[in-house]
Amino acid sequence: MSQKMPTTGGPIESNCSRCEGVTNHIVVAMVGEKVVRVECNCCGTTHAFRAPKQPKATTPRKAAAPRKTAAKKAAKDEVAWQQEVAVLDPGKAVVYAMDAVLGKGQLVSHPTFGLGLVTEIIVPNKAQILFESGRKLLRCALSS
Numbered sequence: 365m366s367q368k369m370p371t372t373g374g375p376i377e378s379n380c381s382r383c384e385g386v387t388n389h390i391v392v393a394m395v396g397e398k399v400v401r402v403e404c405n406c407c408g409t410t411h412a413f414r415a416p417k418q419p420k421a422t423t424p425r426k427a428a429a430p431r432k433t434a435a436k437k438a439a440k441d442e443v444a445w446q447q448e449v450a451v452l453d454p455g456k457a458v459v460y461a462m463d464a465v466l467g468k469g470q471l472v473s474h475p476t477f478g479l480g481l482v483t484e485i486i487v488p489n490k491a492q493i494l495f496e497s498g499r500k501l502l503r504c505a506l507s508s
């Protein structure tokens with residue numbers, strides 16, 4: 365909200381008792397940043413500034429739901445990782461390499477992605493691994 369600062373001699377909206385409503389006024393006197401006296405543009409009276417009651421345009425902010433399904437999905441993977449991978453013994457992880465022999469359920473330690481769990485083997489040579497940052501499809505050798 366960029367509300368323009370009122371200045372002496374500048375326009376401002378105020379309640380006018382004579383006009384019985386909010387009308388345009390001219391700022392006559394100010395104290396600091398506060399408008400104290402105004403002159404009504406309609407009836408010409410000078411009176412104390414009475415800020416118009418603003419119904420404060422109640423912007424319903426609920427309507428616009430943030431759409432971040434991608435982030436949500438990643439967060440889901442993160443939760444899955446916390447529940448399924450973080451609880452496992454990292455000492456059992458094999459260091460990931462392109463020729464690493466992986467099987468479903470194998471714990472993997474990746475130099476970049478960290479600890480991961482093989483959730484699926486995709487024949488002939490790929491493994492879907494659940495890392496904390498999300499699922500990744502990495503190359504591997506098959507265990508059977």
Ligand SMILES: [Zn+2]
Pocket residue numbers: 380381382383387404405406407408409
């Ligand atoms: Zn007036």
